[in-house]
Amino acid sequence: MIDLDGAAYSYGGGELLSDMSLAIVQGGFYFLTGPSGAGKTTLLKLCYAALFPTKGAIRLFGQDVTTMSRDDIAQIRRRIGVVHQDCQFIDHLSVQENIAMPLSVSGSATLAEDANLKELIAWVGLTHRAKALPPELSGGERQRAALARAIIMSPDIIIADEPTGNVDWEMSERLLTLLVELNKLGKTVVIATHDLSLIRSAKSQVQARILRISNKKLQLAGANL
Amino acid sequence: MMSLLREILELIRPDFQRDRVVPSTGVTARLTGFTAGAMGFLVVFALALSLAADRLGQRWSAALAQTATVRISAPADQVEMQVAAVLDILATTPGIQTARSLTAEEQQNLLQPWFGTDLPLEDLPIPRLIDITEDEAGFDAAGLRLRLAAEAPGAVLDDHARWRKPLVQAAGRLSWLAMVCIGVIGLTTAAMVILAARAALAANAQVIAVLRLIGAKDHYIAAAFVRRFTLRAFVGANVGVALAALALFALPGAADHVAVLSGLRFQGLEWAALIAVPPVLALVALLATRYAAMRVLEGLS
CATH class of the missing domain: 3.30.70.100 (Alpha-Beta Plaits)
Known part of the structure; x- marks a missing residue:
C-alpha cells in the first residue's frame, strides 16, 4: 500500500531522514517511535504525500508520488485517513459537519444527517457533542472527532500522529481500542508515538510491528519495547 | 472555450456544504462588496460618457454634413x-x-x-x-x-469641413477614452479582488489545510472562495449600478438643451446596458478570485 524505497528527505540543506525502505501492507498495525525531533511526523507526511522525498522513491497504492498530479494526490488522500496531534478543524462548522466534510469534498454525499454518520459519531462517543463547535471540545473529544473524520470515507490506511499526545491515560486507551477495532475490520493502522506504555498496551490486543527512527534511519525495534 | 465555460458553471454551482466552508463574515467581504459597488458606479458613468460622446459626434456630424x-x-x-x-x-x-x-x-x-x-x-x-x-x-x-x-x-x-472633422474626431476620442476608462476600472476591480481573495485565503489557512488533508482538490477549495467573492461582487455591483442610475436619472436630459452635458443621461434602450454591468463585474471577480486561489493553492503541499 505504501512503499518506501531508499527514500530520504532533506530540508534547509540538512538531511532529516535517510535511506528509508519500508513496505506497509494491508491489514498491518504499525507503531512508529523515536525521540522527539527524530522525524516521525516528517515520515508520516511523506506517507500521505504532504511532503515528497528528495532521494529515493515512495509509492502510494502503486503510484510514485513524485509523478502524481495535485488532483491525484487529493484522490489518494481520500484513501488515507489522517489524525494529527493538533487535530485541525473548520472551527465555524459543527463537529458533525466537520466529520461529514470528506463526504462533501469527495462528492459522495452532502447530507450531514446521513444515518451512517450518526452511527459513526455514536461509535466514537460524540453523539451528545455533534452540534458543538470544535473549539468547545476537550482534547480527547477532538481526537475522537478527528478519528471519525479520518475514517468516514472508509480509508484503506489510518495514519495517526501522536493521537494520544494531549489526552489522559483513560482516553488514550479508548482511542487505542478504536484503532484496534478498525484494524480488526481490515484497515491498516500506522501510529506515530513516543508513548511506550501505549505500545505495550497495544501489544496485548493486536500484533503490531514497531518501527523506530534512530539517527535519521528506520529500524525494526526489538521486543524490549 | 467550452471547458472554461464548464469550469465557470461548476464554480458558480451552489453547493451548500462547500459554500459553508469559508466563513461568511470578515473585512474581505465588505472590501469586495464596496469595491464592486464603487466600480459599478464608475463604469456606469464611463459608459454614459462614452455613449454621450458617440451621440454628440453623430449629432454634430449630422448637423454639419x-x-x-x-x-x-x-x-x-x-x-x-x-x-x-x-x-x-x-x-x-x-x-x-x-x-x-x-x-x-x-x-x-x-x-x-x-x-x-x-x-x-x-x-x-x-x-x-x-x-x-x-x-x-x-x-x-x-x-x-x-x-x-x-x-x-x-x-x-x-x-463646415474645417469644423466638422475635428469635432467628430474629438467626440470619437472622448468615446474611446471612456471605453479605456471602463477597461481600467475592470482591471482595477480584478486587482482589488485578487488582493481581497489573497487576504481571505491567508486568513483561512487552517480551513485550506483541513480540506487538503481530507482530500479536497484545488478546484473544490477554489470554488468555495470563488463563489463567495463572485456573489459579493455581484451584490456590490448591483448597488453601485443602481445608485449610478439614480444619479444619471437626476441629470438633465438631452431635451433640456444644457450644453454638452445635456446628453449624458442614457436614452431609450441604452438603459438596458446597465443590466450587463453587474454580471460583467461578477465575472471579473470570478476570474480574479480563481486566479488568486489557484496561485495560492499551487504553493501548498
Whole structure:
C-alpha cells in the first residue's frame, strides 16, 4: 500500500531522514517511535504525500508520488485517513459537519444527517457533542472527532500522529481500542508515538510491528519495547 | 472555450456544504462588496460618457454634413444686391438643394447666446448669412468659390469641413477614452479582488489545510472562495449600478438643451446596458478570485 524505497528527505540543506525502505501492507498495525525531533511526523507526511522525498522513491497504492498530479494526490488522500496531534478543524462548522466534510469534498454525499454518520459519531462517543463547535471540545473529544473524520470515507490506511499526545491515560486507551477495532475490520493502522506504555498496551490486543527512527534511519525495534 | 465555460458553471454551482466552508463574515467581504459597488458606479458613468460622446459626434456630424453657409460682408448699400446675386448663383449651381437667406430675426437668435436679447442688429456691421443644403451628390466648392468671387466679391463660402472633422474626431476620442476608462476600472476591480481573495485565503489557512488533508482538490477549495467573492461582487455591483442610475436619472436630459452635458443621461434602450454591468463585474471577480486561489493553492503541499 505504501512503499518506501531508499527514500530520504532533506530540508534547509540538512538531511532529516535517510535511506528509508519500508513496505506497509494491508491489514498491518504499525507503531512508529523515536525521540522527539527524530522525524516521525516528517515520515508520516511523506506517507500521505504532504511532503515528497528528495532521494529515493515512495509509492502510494502503486503510484510514485513524485509523478502524481495535485488532483491525484487529493484522490489518494481520500484513501488515507489522517489524525494529527493538533487535530485541525473548520472551527465555524459543527463537529458533525466537520466529520461529514470528506463526504462533501469527495462528492459522495452532502447530507450531514446521513444515518451512517450518526452511527459513526455514536461509535466514537460524540453523539451528545455533534452540534458543538470544535473549539468547545476537550482534547480527547477532538481526537475522537478527528478519528471519525479520518475514517468516514472508509480509508484503506489510518495514519495517526501522536493521537494520544494531549489526552489522559483513560482516553488514550479508548482511542487505542478504536484503532484496534478498525484494524480488526481490515484497515491498516500506522501510529506515530513516543508513548511506550501505549505500545505495550497495544501489544496485548493486536500484533503490531514497531518501527523506530534512530539517527535519521528506520529500524525494526526489538521486543524490549 | 467550452471547458472554461464548464469550469465557470461548476464554480458558480451552489453547493451548500462547500459554500459553508469559508466563513461568511470578515473585512474581505465588505472590501469586495464596496469595491464592486464603487466600480459599478464608475463604469456606469464611463459608459454614459462614452455613449454621450458617440451621440454628440453623430449629432454634430449630422448637423454639419450636407450643409454650408455663405457669409456676405459688403457696404450697406450693396448687401441686398450681393445677396440676390449669390442666391441666383446658388440656384443654378448643381448639387445645391436649397439656399435661403437668414432673416434678421434668425440672425439675432444665433447671436443671442453671446450678446443677449437687446442686440441692435441693424446698427452693427453683421454679415448676412445664406444657409445652403446640399443634395446627395454635393456641390463643387472650389468652382462655387470662383463664381462667388466674380459675381459677389463680399461673399465667402464656408462648407463646415474645417469644423466638422475635428469635432467628430474629438467626440470619437472622448468615446474611446471612456471605453479605456471602463477597461481600467475592470482591471482595477480584478486587482482589488485578487488582493481581497489573497487576504481571505491567508486568513483561512487552517480551513485550506483541513480540506487538503481530507482530500479536497484545488478546484473544490477554489470554488468555495470563488463563489463567495463572485456573489459579493455581484451584490456590490448591483448597488453601485443602481445608485449610478439614480444619479444619471437626476441629470438633465438631452431635451433640456444644457450644453454638452445635456446628453449624458442614457436614452431609450441604452438603459438596458446597465443590466450587463453587474454580471460583467461578477465575472471579473470570478476570474480574479480563481486566479488568486489557484496561485495560492499551487504553493501548498
